Amino acid sequence: MTTLTCPYCERRCALAQDGVGFCGMYTAQGDAVVERWPHRYSSIQIAHIETVPFFHFQPGSRTLILGGAGCNFDCHYCSNAHVARSDPNDLLIYSLEPERVVKFANDYGCHNIAFAVNEPTVALPTLFAVAEAAHDAGLPIGALTNGYTQPEMTERMGHAFDFLNVSLKGMGDSFFAEHVGLPAGEDGASPSAIVLRNIAALRALTHVEVSTPIVQGVNDNEIPAMAAALGAIDRRIPWHVFRLLPEYKMADYERPSIDAVVAALEDARGALDYIYFGNFVGSQWVSTNCPGCGALAIERINLSGCSSKALSYHLDAAQRCDRCGADLGIAGPAVTWHSKDEPSWTLV
């Protein structure tokens, strides 16, 4: 019987016939690696795109957020372990062909689609099919990913997705080994080097933002190094730093000190134009200020967790700063929250 190497993530798991690798979501059948639960989902949500979070792609748009099951990481602090590390048979209750996903997006007035609850790398064939259907219908599609894909898949993702938020979880190999359950990649490449390689590759192909969950005493000391590494790729990459509420295997860890993280981020602003600090309700660091003139460009509030929401926009028709005209790196066609609501459902 043929054992195949999984082509999706950098774990490159060996898949025996009908066997599974680390994520458990793919298997080998004959000479093909196939999904075990294609077109199956655990949740379908409607939210502001800022919730995913994306702050520089179609700000103010309505997003159909899809979730599946499984992950190729085992982050010990995971906030979504109930979907990432639980039995897919319990979770994947929706069976939706790509055309049905598009129908949902249109029925509920969504401007775009995002796969954003668990890792898309564990369901890429399904998501590539959804991307094709979405594009046929004129809908942008994006995802939130840990960026640990093999180069060929990274390139395919860069072409398939219109917007991606890549999680740079840390820099040191020991961090990934101890807290993410991830060994060094092929030829000893460090996980962070692989993720940064992919961020650079994706940035050349599509709209990219980056997220980093901060775990007190674990990776908070790496803020300067992460900012420098991202700035070396492109200082205009928006960086979302999360105050993590540790859960799963690290539920007894303390929440990061907001004052300490804010201080570290102030220093990092020399490397990146757009740094946000959120994942806690009431955050005052989720608005966009123009890097040119300093004026408020998009005012946001944080309602809980990642759940940010725009309150006001100070943009011109080209989505530039309406005070100085600076390019704010905003991608995607401009929309308003209600712009796809049918007249019969438009409120007075």
Add this chain to the structure above:
Amino acid sequence: MDLGLIDVVEWQTTVDLCTGRTVEAQHPLLDLGRRLASEHPYPGDLAGGGDRWVTDVAIAVDRAYHPGLICLDYAGLYFPPMFGRQRLDERQASFAATFGEIDRFVAETGFHPVIVGLGELTPLLGQIDTSDLDGVPVAGGMSVRYCGLNRPSKRDLLRLAAHPGVDRILPIGEVRQALGGCEAFYAAAPEYILAAREGWIFRGVNTGARKLYALPAHDAAIPVHGLGRPVARLTEIAAAVLEMARERRVALILVEAAGCETFPLPFEPTGNTYGWYHYAVGDAQYLAISTGRHFVEFPYPPGYRYELYDDEIKPYPFSGVFRELPADAIGRRYPGRTAAIGARAVMTHGAFGADITLECFVRALYNHGVMATVHVAEGVEA
């Protein structure tokens, strides 16, 4: 004006509840909220200790503010069996712990308690998947007993009628004819309301992803202790409490996931229905108890399409579905000082309308911290 003090552990901010924007505000009750939120971090819905937190904070509020009416909600019986398996002995211990906390509050403060059980839980029997309907279903929430449906096909209606978990398919015109209600309710209502049989829930767009093990039962009556006289339905509780509060300090205490079968104190049963509608833990039941108005008198019908209202200018962005805080909430109608403390986020401040509220800030079981809200009466500068 309503102010919100948000405490996320070691960091606080103050917001205008209506706009959501950060404000600089001074008020003695805000100072009290700041101190108590800092001193009493919420332990989480599933970690245990949530009911102890309610009692601790309620005692502290009483000592500092001396309200004449206090509203408390205890949710410690609700969350563990909803989201995990709970053995009978664990369940019995939970009841003893929750009612022990209520006893402790009463003993420490001397309030006369009016305790309302909000209904039993029942095992989950099945789920009704709405994702394959041709129409536009609305099944948002954790456990969806009543689902909205717009633009159904004939095939949808036939399939739903044959589904073992579907109890009723109600065209909205029939709902209006049977139950009446306000125009705002029907302006936001779906074309059809679908009702699930007991033990069944709807799932679809905007349903929470967490696995459920139990859900609220369809209780026709719920237990009320300490009111001194029976009331026919839950909408009569607030008036009776306010009448009682003319003579003494009263605590209106809601206990989630306790019904007539399990309530450990003497009680009078009171009606928990309105026509075909069975109340369950949620905004409709809290509002009915606090304001005395049935669910059809509010603009948040079953099948409410939240996304149609959730734009940049939606008022009260920290208050979930609420677009206004009801002026006839029990806390607003009582002429003296009021307070509310609860382990049920949003509804504690949204339904009770107290001068000062302290509630957990939890969304989808994620414990973000504590929120204190302060109602500053018109004409009083914050």
